[in-house]
Amino acid sequence: MNLENKTILVTGGAGLVGSCLARQLAADNDIRVVDDLSNGVRDSVPDDVTFLEGDLSTRETLEETVTADVDAVFHCAVADKYVNSDDPRTQFDENVDMTHALLERMDAVGVSNVAFTSSSTVYGEAPRPTPEDYAPLEPISAYGAAKLAEESLLSVYAHTRNISVWSFRFANVVGPRFGAGVVPDFVEKLAADPQELTILGNGRQEKSYMHVSDCVDAIEHAIERTADSAGPMRIFNLGTRTTTSVDRIADIVSEEMNLDPTYSYTGGSRGWTGDVPKMQLSIEKLSALGWKPAYSSDEAVRRVASDLAADLETVSPVSNA
Structure with missing residues (x-):
């Protein structure tokens, strides 16, 4: 069509x-x-x-x-x-x-x-x-x-x-707007408390973004x-051919906000009831039509984290040093 x-x-x-x-x-x-x-x-x-x-x-x-x-x-x-x-x-x-x-x-x-x-x-x-x-x-x-x-x-x-x-x-x-999802959730949490980030599950959940x-x-x-x-x-x-763990998302968001928080975990392999801890889709069918993503999973997360962090005006930067 x-x-x-x-x-x-x-x-x-x-x-x-x-x-x-x-x-x-x-x-x-x-x-x-x-x-x-x-x-x-x-x-x-x-x-x-x-x-x-x-x-x-x-x-x-x-x-x-x-x-x-x-x-x-x-x-x-x-x-x-x-x-x-x-x-x-x-x-x-x-x-x-x-x-x-x-x-x-x-x-x-x-x-x-x-x-x-x-x-x-x-x-x-x-x-x-x-x-x-x-x-x-x-x-x-x-x-x-x-x-x-x-x-x-x-x-x-x-x-x-x-x-x-x-x-x-x-x-x-993921995209450049606050709303549902782990990236805006982490940005909002760190804006409220730059010292500590609570992560649902064990942080080892790994999915394609x-x-x-x-x-x-x-x-x-x-x-x-x-x-x-x-x-x-x-x-x-x-989807993408790569995946990103929740811990890695926390690291990327912290880096983009120039923060060095400690992480705490709610525990368990799932973030919530009904969560699929590991997800990666095959995109071979779409690839056969000549398409490929411009961003890897990590790159997509970082671009969105950067955009969301740039929109914040009330967060005081904390050195990673």
Whole structure:
């Protein structure tokens, strides 16, 4: 699918990935963004797109945003972005219901292309690097279960309603904005207390971290280069070929903030219930289309830590000497 001169709807377009996608796609397309701002930030939405604050679970918002002239939907919206949600049942129900309602509306008005932001959490604790065809898929969090259920719905509509689907299973995506994730968490903790950093788990959790600029480049690259013969349901892993431990992230953040804190640990091999301690995705399928990340996992973490640290004006530097 060529991504030029199209009318594209980005759901969750005030979030980290959605806003970056909207900004990149707006150069060559008419972009519409819908977000209820429960997770997103209004200032993240580019000025040159049409924005609607609305809840995709409502009929009114769906009818206003998913119209017959839309060529593709980039579905980035999540009802609850936290893997360790305090209310996992509601998180599961709301995300699955939202995606089902979106697909029903797309089918009703004839919108036939959708790109979905899925997650590595659908795999659960799988051998590394994990390929797209790994089975069985056994998520260990409600967030992962919701993403897998949403993928299942997308597959049904791809095979029965003539909708072309691209589902992108993300590694940990990091970007230059405070919010969820270990990098902003560490920056915020060290801004509050430059002397000590509390780390969830044992610090030896090790995962792949992908810069958001690489993430949106990979999405656009895959959509534009997927052959029609690939079938209606196209699944791609997005990540890097390298991983970074939580202890290493703490070191990088401390270096970028010019601090030398002591580390304390909550203990255990997981940061929280449902955490997958070790994660690395195979990106061979995407690589075969000619794509590779610009940043390694460590480089992505350092770039974001540097950007976030630069935004802080209240932290007094502490010498590493």
